Amino acid sequence: MPQYIASIDQGTTSTRFILFDHSGSIVAVEQREHTQIYPKPGWVEHDPLEIWRRAQEVISDGLAKAGVSAADIAALGITNQRETTIVWDKASGQPVYNAIVWQDTRTDEICNALARASTTPTATLSTGQNLLRPKTGLPLATYFSGPKIKWILDNVPGARARAENGELLFGNIDTWLIWNLTGAHVTDVTNAGRTLLMNLESLDWDEEILALLGIPRAMLPAIRSSSEVYGTARAPLGGVPVSGDLGDQHAALFGQTCFQTGEAKNTYGTGCFMLLNTGEKPVESKNGLLTTMGYKIGDQPAVYALEGSIAITGALVQWLRDNLGIIEKSADVETLSQTVEDNGGIYFVPAFSGLFAPYWRSDARGVIVGMTRFVNKGHIARAALEATAYQTREVLDAMEKDSGVKLTSLKVDGGMVFNETLMQFQSDLLGVPVIRPRVAETTALGAAYAAGLAVGFWKDFDELRANWGLDKAWSPQMGGEERAKLYAGWKKAVTRTFDWV
Numbered sequence: 001m002p003q004y005i006a007s008i009d010q011g012t013t014s015t016r017f018i019l020f021d022h023s024g025s026i027v028a029v030e031q032r033e034h035t036q037i038y039p040k041p042g043w044v045e046h047d048p049l050e051i052w053r054r055a056q057e058v059i060s061d062g063l064a065k066a067g068v069s070a071a072d073i074a075a076l077g078i079t080n081q082r083e084t085t086i087v088w089d090k091a092s093g094q095p096v097y098n099a100i101v102w103q104d105t106r107t108d109e110i111c112n113a114l115a116r117a118s119t120t121p122t123a124t125l126s127t128g129q130n131l132l133r134p135k136t137g138l139p140l141a142t143y144f145s146g147p148k149i150k151w152i153l154d155n156v157p158g159a160r161a162r163a164e165n166g167e168l169l170f171g172n173i174d175t176w177l178i179w180n181l182t183g184a185h186v187t188d189v190t191n192a193g194r195t196l197l198m199n200l201e202s203l204d205w206d207e208e209i210l211a212l213l214g215i216p217r218a219m220l221p222a223i224r225s226s227s228e229v230y231g232t233a234r235a236p237l238g239g240v241p242v243s244g245d246l247g248d249q250h251a252a253l254f255g256q257t258c259f260q261t262g263e264a265k266n267t268y269g270t271g272c273f274m275l276l277n278t279g280e281k282p283v284e285s286k287n288g289l290l291t292t293m294g295y296k297i298g299d300q301p302a303v304y305a306l307e308g309s310i311a312i313t314g315a316l317v318q319w320l321r322d323n324l325g326i327i328e329k330s331a332d333v334e335t336l337s338q339t340v341e342d343n344g345g346i347y348f349v350p351a352f353s354g355l356f357a358p359y360w361r362s363d364a365r366g367v368i369v370g371m372t373r374f375v376n377k378g379h380i381a382r383a384a385l386e387a388t389a390y391q392t393r394e395v396l397d398a399m400e401k402d403s404g405v406k407l408t409s410l411k412v413d414g415g416m417v418f419n420e421t422l423m424q425f426q427s428d429l430l431g432v433p434v435i436r437p438r439v440a441e442t443t444a445l446g447a448a449y450a451a452g453l454a455v456g457f458w459k460d461f462d463e464l465r466a467n468w469g470l471d472k473a474w475s476p477q478m479g480g481e482e483r484a485k486l487y488a489g490w491k492k493a494v495t496r497t498f499d500w501v
Contacts, residue, residue, distance in 0.1 A: 002074035005452045006062075006240070007444035008055055010080045010173050011248065012101065012270040013318070015051060017058035018444040019066050019073070022457070024467035026441060028066035030058040037098060042105040042353070045098035048086045051173065052180050060236045070237050074457045075229075076181075077244025077447030079251035080173035081270075082194045085148035087159065087219070090169050093180070097156050099173070100148040103271075103311060103353045107147035108362050111140045114147075114212070124208060129360065135199050135206055137282055137291025139360050142353075143309070145172060146196035150213045163219045170219045174245050182231025182242050187221040189302060190250035193293040198223065200282050200291065203302060225296040226250070227450040244451030246295060248443045249273040252413055253305060254295050255446030256437065257465045262405045267443065268416035270318075271356075272310040272388055274395045276403055277303060287398035288358025297453060306402055308357040308395025312350040312366075313388040314416055319352070320384055326377045334419050336381040344379035346370040347493035348387050355497065358398040365500040369493045388416065389426040390490040396430060409433045409473075413442040428478035429487065438469035 004027060009016040014034065019027040032054040037045040063069065083102035088095045100106070111129075118131045125131055129139045138144060149170055153160040162168050171179060172194070175187045192198040192205075197215065199206040205220055224230060229243045246254060249267055253275045256265040261279040266272065275294065282291045282304045294303035312319075317333045320326050327333050351364035368383070400406055409432050416422055417436050427434040439445055452458045 002072055004068065004073050005448040005457055006073050006076045006237070007447045007451070008059070008076065008078050008177060009248070009441075009444040009447065010051060010055065010078070010177060012081045012103070015054040015058055016444065017055075017062035018441060018448070019062065019068065020445060020448045024439055024445055024464070026439065028062050030062035030065060032058055040106075044101040044104040046084065046101055048088065048095045048099045048176055051099070052176070055177055056236065063236065070240050073237065073240050075241045075243045075451040075455045076233055076237060077246070077449075077451030078174050078177055078242065079246050079248050079443050079447035080177070080191070082172060082191060082247040082249065083143055083145050083148070084173050085145045085152070085170070086173070086176045087149065087152045087163070087168050087170050088176070090167055096159050096162075096168060097152050100151065102143055104148070105142045105353055105362060107142045107151050110147045110150055111142055111362070115140050132196055132209060135209065136193070136196050137200050137284075138194075138196055140196070141360055142362055143356065144194055144196040146209070146213050146215065149215050153214065160214075163216050166218045168219050169221070171221055172247075174247070175221045178230055178242055178245065181233045181237070184231040185221045186224050186230050186245075188224055188226040188245040189296045190226055190247040190293045191245070192223045194247060200293075200304075203296075225298050227297045227454045229454055241455055242451075243454035244447045244449070246447050246450055249275055249307065250293060250295050250305070251446030251450070252443045253277065253446065254449055255442030255444070256411045256413060257461070257468045258411070259461050259465070262403070263411075264399070264407055265411040265413060265442070266392055268313060268388065268412060268414035270313070270315045272313040272392055274308045274392065274399065275305045276399050276405070277305055278403065279303065283402060285398070285402045287401045288360060289395070289398050289402055290357065295450070297450065306399055308399060310391040310395065311353040311356045313391065314414075315352070316348070316350040316384045316387060319350075320381065326380065333381050333385060334421050336378055337385050337421055340376070340378035340382055343383045343386055344375045345372065346375055346379055346383045347490055348380065348383040349493050349497050350384070350387055351497040355494070357395050359494070361498055363499050363501050364497040367493065367496050369496050385419065385422045386425060388422060389429045390487065392426060393429050393487060407432060409435055411435050411437065413437065413440050423474045424477070427474040427476045429483060431476050431480070431483065433476075434474045435470060436472045438471045440471070
């Protein structure tokens with residue numbers, strides 16, 4: 001009998017292949033980074049063919065490292081950076097353009113034009129930035145796939161005619177990988193829900209929105225649940241069912257076993273993403289959050305979530321490393337931040353791609369405020385870490401207002417949760433315990449769980465819950481007065497980023 005479930009975790013900066021056993025423990029990990037392409041300010045691209053090569057490499061090398069074959073694997077789950085948009089030729093598999101990454105802001109004018117044109121609400125649409133919110137739960141923003149597809153069709157010579165002729169296919173990264181692995185052109189509800197094209201109630205592509213954006217339905221993948229067999233993988237995973245598909249943040253919610261209404265998690269990666277399970281009914285946000293899918297398991301009802309999305313968190317540490325050169329590797333940021341007692345009076349608001357939740361300001365750009373000659377690189381490192389915690393606090397405040405649920409603790413995962421300084425400051429700023437699970441790779445684990453449920457490797461949610469174990473918890477040590485003072489400074493700093501472009 002196969003003993004393992006495999007996950008491909010295709011992220012913004014790297015692709016990983018992870019093998020899990022029945023207890024949810026990691027057996028083997030293989031990882032490769034891919035190139036970040038910045039053709040113009042605000043533009044971010046990836047090479048889809050490079051990402052597919054990296055996926056094949058990590059699968060082959062991961063199997064070799066673990067000493068297992070495809071026959072030992074019961075199923076494969078896929079999780080992916082969401083909204084990153086690929087359009088490719090159906091016959092040749094060649095992309096017509098680089099993947100346009102979720103952080104990319106080139107569709108700003110498309111979004112603004114749609115918002116300006118919508119001055120009168122209709123029965124199904126709103127106005128301005130909220131034009132598509134009633135149907136999709138999302139604001140008009142450069143973040144999402146739909147405007148990116150439109151940009152490609154409008155700007156790549158011949159692309160629109162070829163798309164209308166049925167020659168081109170669209171997919172987020174999950175669809176691209178599943179198509180290359182199995183030949184099936186599918187996505188799941190969590191990824192489809194991030195395109196601005198899926199109706200949250202019907203869980204199908206919305207004809208009115210497709211017409212508005214000029215996107216031919218024929219190029220879109222079939223929308224399926226997050227846990228079912230989509231097809232069978234080719235080599236190097238020949239014969240393994242591909243049976244789990246979740247956007248990365250939904251996968252982390254699932255991997256953290258947040259199956260009950262009111263349970264929440266925060267993932268600290270390139271960006272930061274907090275999701276709160278709101279049950280089987282979508283909850284409309286009045287405070288700048290996204291109404292989004294949580295997951296859908298086979299024929300069971302879909303589960304919805306509220307999400308707070310922050311564009312730049314771990315990416316700020318990479319910026320300190322790659323652009324400023326004040327650290328050699330990302331882990332050095334904690335050591336550097338510990339050379340000072342506090343942030344020296346500065347705040348670093350990393351609005352490099354505008355601001356996401358709860359502001360949705362594409363006109364914002366990054367600032368460091370409060371600079372004096374006293375400030376050194378230790379203070380800058382400290383302020384960079386604190387920026388992640390402050391942005392998380394803003395999202396949590398919005399979430400509590402929307403849901404009426406007061407969080408008593410926060411489950412955390414992702415690469416930055418091993419930064420003790422950040423996690424302690426996060427707990428201090430929220431005033432609640434911050435909890436790290438035994439397996440911090442909850443994004444890949446969530447995709448594995450979805451894949452395993454589809455083939456009977458795990459029986460039910462109770463079996464998955466039994467796998468969750470505590471690794472470490474941080475409790476608040478900061479007084480309420482100091483917390484309020486620091487947070488007020490942050491809120492003031494954020495206003496300095498507005499109206500820059």
